[in-house]
Amino acid sequence: MPGPDIIIAVDAMSGDRGCEPVVRAAESAVSENRALRIVLLGSKAILEAFLMRDHERIEVIDASQVVTMDERPSHALRHKQSSSMAAALRMVAEGRADGCVSAGNTGALMAMGRSILRTYPGIDRPAIIKRVPSFTTPTYVLDLGANVDAGAENLFQYAVMGSLMARAIEGIENPRVALLNVGAEDVKGNEQVRLASHMLASQSTVHYIGYIEGDDLFRGVADVVVCDGFVGNIALKTGEGVAELLRDLIRLSFTRGWYGRLIGLLAAPLLKRLGRRMDPALHNGASFIGLRGVVIKSHGNADTTGLNAAIHQACSEVEQGIPKRLSESLEQIDF
Amino acid sequence: MPGPDIIIAVDAMSGDRGCEPVVRAAESAVSENRALRIVLLGSKAILEAFLMRDHERIEVIDASQVVTMDERPSHALRHKQSSSMAAALRMVAEGRADGCVSAGNTGALMAMGRSILRTYPGIDRPAIIKRVPSFTTPTYVLDLGANVDAGAENLFQYAVMGSLMARAIEGIENPRVALLNVGAEDVKGNEQVRLASHMLASQSTVHYIGYIEGDDLFRGVADVVVCDGFVGNIALKTGEGVAELLRDLIRLSFTRGWYGRLIGLLAAPLLKRLGRRMDPALHNGASFIGLRGVVIKSHGNADTTGLNAAIHQACSEVEQGIPKRLSESLEQIDF
Incomplete structure (x- = not known):
């Protein structure tokens, strides 16, 4: 019997190579993992134009802003709450996704992750x-x-x-x-x-x-x-x-x-x-560890293969229940 | 017409592999460069036992102490002034050698180099x-x-x-x-x-x-x-x-x-x-730059080939007149 679906929110706009490789990676990832559902965050018009066909396990949710690579984290935090990056993190915070992936600005992802998802006690x-x-x-x-x-x-x-x-x-x-x-x-x-x-x-x-x-x-x-x-x-x-x-x-x-x-x-x-x-x-694909949720950071200039690997990594951390296990173990440690 | 001889002082005792590869490297270096003379610093008895034969361009000068790899630089500075490392640096400071090579403790070599050779003004x-x-x-x-x-x-x-x-x-x-x-x-x-x-x-x-x-x-x-x-x-x-x-x-x-x-x-x-x-x-072979003299630091675990390369590097910096050119150029810079 198949387990419950895994939902991964993917920031489709913030990488160096634009959204096309992200869309291709999402398509290949859902075809490789039948339990996987992907939510692409970004410009709905652009993303739907890139999608080969309607895919029942890929959903697009509109996000109007994009965090740029040279943006100061503090600036992104103040002015980019409607960005694809913030939206992906918020889906995890609100329990609407099990994890998220972004190829965007590391500092901004860190700052937004801390503000939207928060860290575990002791971290x-x-x-x-x-x-x-x-x-x-x-x-x-x-x-x-x-x-x-x-x-x-x-x-x-x-x-x-x-x-x-x-x-x-x-x-x-x-x-x-x-x-x-x-x-x-x-x-x-x-x-x-x-x-x-x-x-x-x-x-x-x-x-x-x-x-x-x-x-x-x-x-x-x-x-x-x-x-x-x-x-x-x-x-x-x-x-x-x-x-x-x-x-x-x-x-x-x-x-x-x-x-x-x-x-x-x-x-x-x-x-x-x-x-x-x-x-x-x-x-x-690297993980932001210490945040309350699965957040995978892809290389900024990752191609389809790289982004696909990052999505699969998010799935595997969700399957292993990393956030829950981390939180339980941290409770037992006397910092 | 051959130029004047180049004299390189080699700390023969401080590397991870002992003095045998140092002696072998010195022998091959002098046979490869006829203008090169080497002074080996260390235990005279041991070094002479390792030397294949008397070599007119390899001299051994006795140094009784050895700086160990885990020694604090401040300890070496206070208690190891009779070490092979200090003796090699002193040969350069006193103009009896054109440059020196050591495979020893980096921190100690740095501390002793600063104390024995000193840095250029502005550095x-x-x-x-x-x-x-x-x-x-x-x-x-x-x-x-x-x-x-x-x-x-x-x-x-x-x-x-x-x-x-x-x-x-x-x-x-x-x-x-x-x-x-x-x-x-x-x-x-x-x-x-x-x-x-x-x-x-x-x-x-x-x-x-x-x-x-x-x-x-x-x-x-x-x-x-x-x-x-x-x-x-x-x-x-x-x-x-x-x-x-x-x-x-x-x-x-x-x-x-x-x-x-x-x-x-x-x-x-x-x-x-x-x-x-x-x-x-x-x-x-890496250089300590900023000291008033040519000081080459070899990898601690370098073999004969590696030590040979470090000796040749010392020669080449001496041939290029690096210390003099560095000192002249630094004088023209307004720090």
């Missing part, structure tokens, strides 16, 4: 968390840019939330939590990181394993890696940039000269499998 | 700068970990020094200087970065082009990228970690299954060329 600020593939087991990294000046208290709260997330989604009993730092020794790092390390070492709720460095970020040595949003954003984007650069280099190696082209042809199946493991679009 | 703190390979032109990135809490003034000084370095070594007339940030828009970033951006935009000595994000770090969009040492250290190590991971994945793809092994054999020359471009050992 001062939400964080952006992402499941990052590694050689062995995946790693949850947070914060990836929700806040650019986290104090030790914030880092501690991130550790608690990340640990709960890894437990809920990956089923790891006691996830290994590490702090990202410039060295593995005690004396290394800035004040916030050293203080957070001290706080984590003095409690037993989170299985704290100490510092890790950047080169261990994708090695699966920890289940959860905690850092300030400024550092996390730059580290993850640098990693993605290097992966993309190397994909280009490999492609070049196997398309240049007659020998390169010949080997490239013979190696095509291997390269294709390798390419799939390295494709960032398949890993698109 | 509050030295930075670690490294030439990073990219798809197109190389990029100089700083700071990579000399200071973990740079203010806007420090970032500004890094920009000036990085620009001078790119001009001196790469011969770029007007190097493009960017600040590393979490977004390209004006409103993004933490306070220090935004203030530094404002300072850089209000002057004309440095050709400031604005913000870049992590994924552009290895794309050659700027000649110099400036960031806080905490961020730079983690970004660079993350990039190196991803490159290493992908090298392993490629190797795995071409060694598994009979088809993979066959293609791997045929593709060997292409993969070898690719591997060379991705080999971090060939890019080992």
